[in-house]
Amino acid sequence: MAAMGRGLPYFAVGTVVKGFGRGSKELGIPTANFPEHVVEQLPDEITTGIYFGWARVDNGPTFKMVMSIGWNPYYKNERKSMETHIMHVFEDDFYGSELRVVMLGYIRGEKNFKSLEELISAIHSDIAESDRQLSLPEYEKYKDHSFFTEKSETNCNGVVKNGIHVDNRKLVNGSTGPSDHSS
Numbered sequence: 001m002a003a004m005g006r007g008l009p010y011f012a013v014g015t016v017v018k019g020f021g022r023g024s025k026e027l028g029i030p031t032a033n034f035p036e037h038v039v040e041q042l043p044d045e046i047t048t049g050i051y052f053g054w055a056r057v058d059n060g061p062t063f064k065m066v067m068s069i070g071w072n073p074y075y076k077n078e079r080k081s082m083e084t085h086i087m088h089v090f091e092d093d094f095y096g097s098e099l100r101v102v103m104l105g106y107i108r109g110e111k112n113f114k115s116l117e118e119l120i121s122a123i124h125s126d127i128a129e130s131d132r133q134l135s136l137p138e139y140e141k142y143k144d145h146s147f148f149t150e151k152s153e154t155n156c157n158g159v160v161k162n163g164i165h166v167d168n169r170k171l172v173n174g175s176t177g178p179s180d181h182s183s
């Protein structure tokens, strides 16, 4: 079987936070931004650039997604971001919701562009390419991965690597007690 790329599949969970508000307003392409600690947990193999995969908001359906990781050279951001455009039209914003993603393939590196129109057109090509790739059986099957159907917990800041859930809530909340309430 063909390899997916170094570090892939990569699973991540986090709360949707505010970015610069450019995605919807300037580009017409909203991106749900992950908080800094999720970005910081990315392993070195996950280089900056554009990835495709699947995404789920809270307990909703799982949709195709395309993600941008990096400093957005067109805007020269000072902080590295990890932003997911979900291929679905949502009625409302979902800041504060839990976003789960699995990244399956790498499309290209981040680029600078001479105009906003060129950036927008590149993003539209990425969306079309991701849409095609995700319909292939080898990628489509991840839509129903147990990662998405596991009972989700509030304030879950866990990160899942290669199917293994690494729960780092203790680090985030500073709690050291056991997380299992059933015993």
Ligand SMILES: Cc1cc2nc3c(=O)[nH]c(=O)nc-3n(C[C@H](O)[C@H](O)[C@H](O)COP(=O)(O)O)c2cc1C
Pocket (backbone or CB within 6 Å): 019, 020, 021, 022, 023, 024, 027, 029, 031, 033, 050, 066, 067, 068, 071, 072, 073, 074, 075, 083, 084, 085, 109, 110, 111, 112, 119, 122, 123, 126, 127
């Ligand atoms: C599929 C995709 C590809 C992107 N490619 C680039 C890129 O090559 N260069 C760049 O500067 N920004 C790129 N971006 C990031 C946009 O500039 C970013 O989403 C926008 O600045 C919105 O940021 P905000 O969430 O802070 O509002 C891409 C975004 C997406 C969704």
Ligand SMILES: Nc1ncnc2c1ncn2[C@@H]1O[C@H](COP(=O)(O)OP(=O)(O)O)[C@@H](O)[C@H]1O
Pocket (backbone or CB within 6 Å): 016, 017, 018, 019, 020, 021, 022, 023, 024, 025, 029, 030, 031, 032, 033, 084, 085, 086, 087, 088, 089, 090, 092, 093, 094, 095
């Ligand atoms: N299809 C979608 N994909 C991603 N985010 C969406 C989508 N539809 C609505 N949103 C909402 O829009 C927000 C992102 O818009 P954006 O302009 O990028 O703002 P920000 O800079 O705060 O990330 C998300 O956090 C989410 O609440």
Ligand SMILES: [Mg+2]
Pocket (backbone or CB within 6 Å): 019, 020, 021, 023, 030, 031, 032, 033, 083
């Ligand atoms: Mg955004």
